[in-house]
Amino acid sequence: MPLSRSLPAAAVREATLDNGLKVLIQEVHTAPLASVWCWYRVGSRDEAPGLTGISHWCEHMNFKGTRNIPRDEMKGIIERYGGSWNGYTWIDQTTYLETASTEALDRMLFLEAERMDASLYDPAECESERNVIISELKGGENDPEQLLDHELTTAAFAVHPYRQPTIGWLPDLERMTRDDLYAHYRRYYVPSNATLVIAGDVDPDDVLARVEHHFGGIAARPRPERHTAIEPEVRAERRVILRRAGTTAYWRAGFHAPALTDPAFLPLLCADAVLTGAGGLNIWSGHKVPPPQRSARLYRALVDRGLASSIAGSLLPTEQPFLYYVAATVAEGRTLREVEDVVLDELGRIARDGITDGELAKARAQLRARFVYDGDSVTDIAHQLGYFETIASWRVYHDLAGRLGDVTIDEVNDAVRRCFRPENRTIGWFEPHE
């Protein structure tokens, strides 16, 4: 079999406009495509009580017309080039993307510049979108796992706004006004609070000239400070029980976990690979490639033994300490108690005895493979650059593969001992009834 003949990773070109906009450009000449992502340092963690869900609602409004692009023309711009577009909001960030043929580059940059500075927030459109967002919320409530996730996350944090669901609480969605939305937009959508990422079949000098043309005229404004309460040290194990009509029981636990830039993050990521199979660090498209988990500890303890029909672990890269989740679907005829006993037994065992050299080697191999899979399109390459730059630095992601080799067994064992202390966990049960 020939040695792999893949291309070396191209260097990332960085620039900052006078108005503070950060620009990252990566050349990828394997397909005549370009992907543009514009990232803003605002997410649900920035939301004050009474205004939860505002960042996500602003995201919706930023697709509904700008000064130079009427609402019903926004969609045609990218479609003309066979492109796709989307956006998402989460706890630390809001982002918008387009991927299309390279000829669309100028239009994509124009679109993002308009979105940054000139969204209309037409009052009638805001009102109409209120119902769309409430429909999105209600659709999520149809899923018991999503309900349980919200309840669990809210209970796990006493103080930190990571506890708030990104979709927002229904009473806030029912009461927020157009003025609230517009003020949030004007405050956070400023060049110094944004990172623009372009990956694809592009020439960086040409890209920068176009970026300057479209964004250079946007007024500089101070980057808003992010005030976030600090979660105090946990002292008590917490539990939530959701009882509703349903057919299947779900078990979920959240453990306070290190932030991306904490030295314990990578060791805990290795531990997650040992427990549930490596899931990678691409929250946009990682779900498309299921983790290699058939030999993982929790899979063998639960799924092979018929206690759970599925098991998943999730340690996501966040700016501040978030949660490590473990989730199981209870198999027909088995109980939440049985599943919980086995999971806690396994977590107690890993905290007590640590992992083996063989397991660490396997975790490294899995994570190295994931870093390859997580960058197999210009969209994903651009996503990873922008995602990590927004919460830390794009270099952190690029360095991770190299740092994998340095992770020691002791570091992993320290990380799991700390993570799986009983007082560090919040456990959630979804108990269905007829």
Place this chain on the structure above:
Amino acid sequence: MPLFPNRHVLGNGATIITVENHTTPSIGMLVGVRAGSYQDPPGADGTAALVARLLDRGTATRTAASIADEVDSRGASLTIGAGRHQTSVSAICLADDLPAVAPIALDIVRSPSFPAEEVETRRAELLTAIAQEEDDPAARATDAMMEALYEKHPYKRRVRGTAASVARLSRADLQAFHGNWFTPCALTIVVAGDIDPAAVVDLVGSSLDAWTSAPPPSVTVPDAPLPGERRLIAVPMMNKAQTDVAYGFVGLRRTDPDYYAAWVMNNALGHFGLGGRLGESIRERQGMAYYVFSSLDATFGPGPLTIRAGVAPANVERTLASIDVELTRIVVEGLTSTEVAESKQYLAGSIPRQLETNAAIASFLMSAELFGLGLDLDARLPGILAGVTDAQVHAVARRLLHPPTATIAVAGPWRGTTP
């Protein structure tokens, strides 16, 4: 930039398709067996689904544990599933690991051993998945629509089966299904990525060496009788927060000459932008739904054209009326020249983006091979789309969309229309 796949047929009839893609040092491999739930014996719905769950649980020469260790230690991802017409094994791995991973992917298709204790564990898994769907309004709406729309056609059967039918399946049933349908001439293997095509053919060929068996019985899918009347089925699920609507018609086969016109029509109807005409009306103008779209399931048989939406119970009737209005307008007036041109341009322009990853390339070529569309389909698609006319789009809309005989299911906190 066309794909330029290579195609090779082994002596035993297995087809191997390879595409080089050196953008990353990884590979997507898709093994397809031309048998799925359509081949479930009468009363044994869910056989293919359960067979799929057992394939990786042991073979004649490998234990489940050794398969798990081999795949996991390399960080390879292995996904197995059964659809209506095909059972698929999808593997993603680093290029250097293909010599180890490919033989496993092929062995589990060729020689699964169906260990008895594994049958029970995986049956419970499948029963859990069926139970989960019982609590999912989207699944309940789609199932109810399909059962009514294909009342006198095999497509009414559920791919996963029912709790009752799956409970009855025996190990012998699974072995028989495998023996009857998993044969080399029903096998297509697509490998895309950082490969040397000749080496891949050798690798696959040696794994399938000496595997000969009789061709399976040929299977045809009959036409589906068209409903004679409109039906509205309520599936009350009063514990849910929102309803799911499935509003459908019998569609057409992938090989139908009208397919490409239907593809364009469907894009304008329920996809372009934020859900085409349906999205513009129901989400954008009326703010009633977070999602509304239409999908065309054109396969060996005439799968459905389905419109889906998630709406509050108070908005169900208005949503159905809005769908009726939009469909009727299209049937009477056709789509505008601008809409047809925009959809054609979008679909043609999206081809390079849709064929960027190995998994996407493998899936595309598998479909092209299964339906005999030619492995240069990606290069020909822009020309095919350019040839679709406004008149053809209007004609296929008149052929497929008929609100007075639509089959509609609504699942969720809604008990039916107020009398």
